[in-house]
Amino acid sequence: MLLIPCPHCGPREEREFRCGGESHVARPAVAEAPDDRTFAEYLYVRTNPRGVLAERWHHLYGCRRWFNLLRDTVTHEITAVYPMGASRPESAP
Amino acid sequence: MPDDLTKAGRPTPRSAFAGVAPGGLFERPGVIRLRDPGHRPKALLRGRFTPAWSAAVAGVLGVAPPEQPGAAARSPVAELLWLGPDEWLVLGSGPGSLAPALLRAGLAAAEVGDGLPDLELSGPRAREVLAGGTALDLHPAAFPAGRATRTRLGRIGVLLQRAEDGANGPVFRLHVERPWAGYLWSWLADAALDHPSNDESFPR
Numbered sequence: 001m002l003l004i005p006c007p008h009c010g011p012r013e014e015r016e017f018r019c020g021g022e023s024h025v026a027r028p029a030v031a032e033a034p035d036d037r038t039f040a041e042y043l044y045v046r047t048n049p050r051g052v053l054a055e056r057w058h059h060l061y062g063c064r065r066w067f068n069l070l071r072d073t074v075t076h077e078i079t080a081v082y083p084m085g086a087s088r089p090e091s092a093p
Numbered sequence: 094m095p096d097d098l099t100k101a102g103r104p105t106p107r108s109a110f111a112g113v114a115p116g117g118l119f120e121r122p123g124v125i126r127l128r129d130p131g132h133r134p135k136a137l138l139r140g141r142f143t144p145a146w147s148a149a150v151a152g153v154l155g156v157a158p159p160e161q162p163g164a165a166a167r168s169p170v171a172e173l174l175w176l177g178p179d180e181w182l183v184l185g186s187g188p189g190s191l192a193p194a195l196l197r198a199g200l201a202a203a204e205v206g207d208g209l210p211d212l213e214l215s216g217p218r219a220r221e222v223l224a225g226g227t228a229l230d231l232h233p234a235a236f237p238a239g240r241a242t243r244t245r246l247g248r249i250g251v252l253l254q255r256a257e258d259g260a261n262g263p264v265f266r267l268h269v270e271r272p273w274a275g276y277l278w279s280w281l282a283d284a285a286l287d288h289p290s291n292d293e294s295f296p297r
Contacts, residue, residue: 008162008178009242013228016245061250062243063162063177 002071007081008063020056022046023068024088050074054088106132109210109274119278121285125216126261127278134190135206135268136183138173146200153198154183154191163240165254174241174254182209182241182252182268209252211268212278215259222284223265229253238263247280249273 002014028034028042047053053073058066070080070089080089110117110129117129140146142160151157155168158181166173171191172184183202185191195202214223220231226247230236241254252268269277 010162012244015228061245064180064243065177 002076002078004057004069005078005081006059006062006065007067007083008065009059012059012062016059016061018058018060020058020066023054023056052079056084106207108132109271110212110278113275113278119282119285121216121282121288121290123216123290124218124288125214125222125281125285127281128213128215130211130213130266132210133206134185134188134192134204135209136185136190136192136195136202137176137205138181138183138195139179139201141179149198149200150195153194153200163242165239165241174252176243176252208271209268210271210274211252211254211266212274212281213256214265214267214281215261215263217262218285218288219263219265221288222281223253225284225287226280227253233263247277247284249276251277 003011004014004017005011006017025042025046028038034042050073052070054068054070056066056068058064066084068082068084068086068088069078071078082089108117108129108131114127114129117131119125119127138150138158140150142158147157147160150173154171154173156166156171156173158173159166159175162175164175170186172186174182174184176182182205183191183195190204190206192202192204223246224231227244229242229244236242236255238255238257241252243250243252245251246253246267249269251273254266254268256264256266258264267277267281
């Protein structure tokens, strides 16, 4: 069970949240006429690192807001929480 | 919204707890007491928090919406609970809905009282019974009277509001989406059986 620091509500248990998968996955622009391979990678290929991963989370059973966080996939340590639309913090590992 | 839906004189709505608790009351002496306070108008208020917007709300309700998470504000007209950064629940003091007045002031509001019934939980062990179903910190220092937050209780989402303390300790109001009302009542009544009553020793 994770204790997730919601930027609005403070630390809450994992069951109050829904994970929205990896953050910062950019959709290929239509103007660039992406080929099937590019689009398949956008849909299905994720970085899946052993270490720090940027994830989107939704506080579904709380303030119902989305936010980003950096979670270590080995230790589950959450090192940063930042709003949607912001870029990945550079100070964090 | 048609005005006739919000008039005080409309037929009394069937209680959301009627199916599971026709009397609207459950008591396990020395543990908890559940009460169905009946239908109340509630309005959901949405908006981006700015000084001008806040003043417009205060012009209708007599009090500005709380900006702090979990906080509440009260006026003679209404009580406002913080639900999210741009979302508040307005509990009216009177029998009529406040949504039309908010709409006339150009604010985004919707009457949700029929879909969001609440029950009142009190009794000496109310906090322990709740703690059996939620991971929320219910210690009085972390969740004092006047606070409200959405959380999970016994698998479902509820809006947990701590009202002013009564004679038997804390009083909680649990606002729940209507389809879950019967489940919530039954869950609380069942959870109360896990706690020793006044007139029996524990374990049973």
